[in-house]
Amino acid sequence: MRDDTLVEWREWGPEAFAEAERAGKPLLLSLSASWCVACDEMDRTTYADPRLAGHLKDGFVPVRVDVDRHPRARERYNMGGFPSTVFCTPGGRIITGAGYMTPDGLRSAIDTVRETWDAKGAEAGRVPRALRDPDPPAGPVTADIEAHFVEQVAAAFDEEFGGWGTDAKFPLPRTVEFAAKRDTDRAARTLDAVRTHLYDTYDGGFYRYATNRNWGGELHREKLLDENAALVRAFATGYLHTGEDAYRETAEGTVEYLTNDLWTGDAFAGSQAGGDYYTMAPSARESAEPPVVDDTVYADRNGLAADALFRFGAYTDDERATRYAERATDRVLDTLVADGEVTHFDGEDAESGLLLDTARVLLGLTAGVQATGEDRYLDAARDVADSLLGLQADDGAFLDGPAEGVGLLDRPLRPLDANVEAADALLDLAALAGEDRYREAATDALGAFAGAYPRMGAEVAGYGAVCARAVYDPLVVETPPAGTDLHRAAWRVADHEKVVVPGDREEAVVVRGDHRSAPASTPDDLMARAAEARPEDVIGE
Template sequence: MRDETLVEWREWGEEAFAEARAQSKPLLLSLSASWCVACDEMDRTTYADPRLAGHLKESFVPVRVDVDRQPRARERYNMGGFPSTVFCTPEGEIITGAGYLSADGLRQAIDTVRETWDAKGTEAGRIPRALQNPDPPRGAVTAEIEAHFVEQVAEAFDGEFGGWGTDAKFPLPRTVEFAAKRDTERASRTLQAIQAHLYDTYAGGFYRYATNRNWAGEIHREKLTDENAALVRAFATGYLHTGEESYRDTARGTIEYLTTDLWTGDAFAGSQAGGDYYTLGPAEREEADPPAVDETVYADRNGLAANALFRFAGYTDDERARTYAERAIEHVTDTLVSDGVVAHFDGPDAESGLLLDGARVLLGLTAGTQATGEASYLDTAREIADALRARQADDGAFLDGPATGIGLLDRPLRPLDANIELANALIDLAALTGEASYRETAGETLEAFAGATERMGADVAEYGAVCARHVYDPLVIETPEAGSDLHRAAWRVADHEKVVVPSGRSDAVVVRGGERSEPAVTPDELLERASETRPESVLGE
């Protein structure tokens, strides 16, 4: 809890909802994050008003929700950003909600909700549409899906300033990766814009986003581990496809930030708060206290960070990146994984079995297997994948977590992004293990959303990339043991969607769609074999 607030916050949990039911009061949910500057501001101003604190105590059960520690609550009650201010019934149904509210704004909201509650009681609540009809529109996974996203990436691109969108500019690292293979010029222009406007050249790492189309407006300077990891991967991918050394150096600088400022000693911390500190010059920063770091080790963020660092190490032979990736993924598997079920973090209130945690730890383990050949990574990856598959819905999609819990948690969500990441990891796992069932599960998951493809935009272009991997088969390169010249050469093949399979063989073979190349015994031969093995894709490769 922040010291400035006068509100007597309850913790998110059954006790708060039970109190609301017993007293026939609505709840006020304050969705907040440790890295959120606007959340601090609302605590210092709105929630520091003693009269408002009294009104909340009298008429509501106020609950503080840490959105990093409670991701399922975040997805169901998010009002478009943080802070989110949500009034709901004791059953968790939403009465009304907003983002940041001034003291006057909250006062008006309190009066309105009181009137509504007095008039309608629990009937004032509603269930968001996304939770009313959760079944995704199924369809066939075809080559046209990749083609659709190639068109979307071109049409939505900002030709003047780079990136995608005409208002606020988010870096969209997965869209950059999709474009790096299929639209290299637009990917490069976006990477350059991100470098120029969102990269912290002093300490390394990336800020979250810019509020203006030209990237030069207000910068939200929070640094989140998962967003930085995704950008490490995007810049490493840009380096792989273009050879541009500044992309490599930017990724390396971000890894330096992650492994120093955000390193807990065991794994990666969750985030670092934003603020005016980042606008100071180098000398002034040395004299100032840096923003606070949330040292919680989250499974999903560490899985994604390990994936990014393993991949960077593969492309560049960076031993520091590989070592930290190993330390992080091994800490997560040692402390947060039990019988294939992944806990969100290490704590008594941590949820287990969340889709995003499982998918991203799986991504870290499959990348680690490719980078190091470590057999234990593959064993743990199988356990996690099998535990997740046991909870696959009949329509082929995966729920974001158990269909149980307080408030709206018992209403399932089928998050597209997390399903995409899981399908991607399962395709890797199938190639690494030779077990076709993982590939079949990935296909079922992709099919669950294919009927909505025409409504998808450039921001979810990763769906097109994973569908293409399923349709054409990923490029698979079987190599000698990790660290050999042929293994290192396989990582340098300019296709970031490939799978590198280190083994005990003495030569290397390139596999696509069941067709195996002639063996390669030198790195040059391997690169030649890979260039000859191309899918008939929308690009005519």
């Protein structure tokens, strides 16, 4: 929280809601993040106005919500970006909300909310539709889902500037990965645009997004660990499928940024703020203070970072990347995981058992097993997966956390993106552990959303990729121990959706469903076996 604000903020938690109930006042929730430039600006202007601070003190219970530390609050009260300014009842129901607000805008909102509160009281609040009717339409998981997203990726592609979108441009790394295997040219053109416009060639790392279709306009220059990790993986995937050195070099530069600027000593920090620093010439940056780094170690973001670095290290024989992935994974296991339950970060107000943490830590662990062959990662993955299965609802979807907490937290969500990541990790674990129950749980989670796929667009193409893995069975390569020539060759098979299973064997075997290839004793033999194991060639055997 900035020193500029004059508002007497309460922390998000039961005390603030209890105070509002006792006082008969609505709450003002200010959702912000340490990396958010607009949040700082609103603190310096709107919340530094003494009259507004006085009005808030008299008529409201003002609560500052760190959206990185409280992801479930973020998902329920987000007004489309940060800052989000939300007025709600003591029961957590939303009266009204907006994003950034000027002093005049907030003053007008305060007056309107006071009138509404005086007239209706707690009845003025509403529950968002996603929480009133959270069940997604279920359906069968079929090959048609992948085909739908192939069409969407082509139809929604910006042929002039690359990427997907007609206004702001986001990098959409999961969509890039889907396309890398199925529409390589469009994936490559998007990687080229992201590398040209969003990559910081001086300090390394990626900015968040561009406000214009042509990747220009105002760049949102914050650097978040999870978004950078996802782009490391996307560029590594691009390199795997194309052999283009520029993609490897961009991923390598981002790994360098993560392991230097965001490295806390034993894991990765959550984010680095944006700001004018990034618009300076390199010579000016040398003497300038870089934007603040939030050194909180978040389980979900470190899980994604480990997944990306394990994969990049395996594709390129970059031992440094693998070593940092191991160190971050070990830190998370030592301090944030107990009996398979994952805690969001190391702090008194940290939540445990959240879907996003559990799914992404599992992604990191399954990548670690494939890259290193370490049994400790496989044992931990089983424990974390069993905790994940405890979040699965009767309809098959994974809930975003326990149905408890203040505000609207007692109403669980079924987030598509987190369900996709959970299913992806479970499909990997099913192959690594040889346990069908993980595959069944993944398919059930995907099926919970399958009735809605005809209305889904290219931005969620990752769902189509994981559905394809469930339909066709992922390509599995059983290899000798990690580090051997056949193990390294398995990672270079041009299918980033495969599973590599190192073990105590002398030859490699390629598996898809019930099909098992003849043994391969050389890397060339292995590549030939993998080429023969296309889904259309082995389905039905």
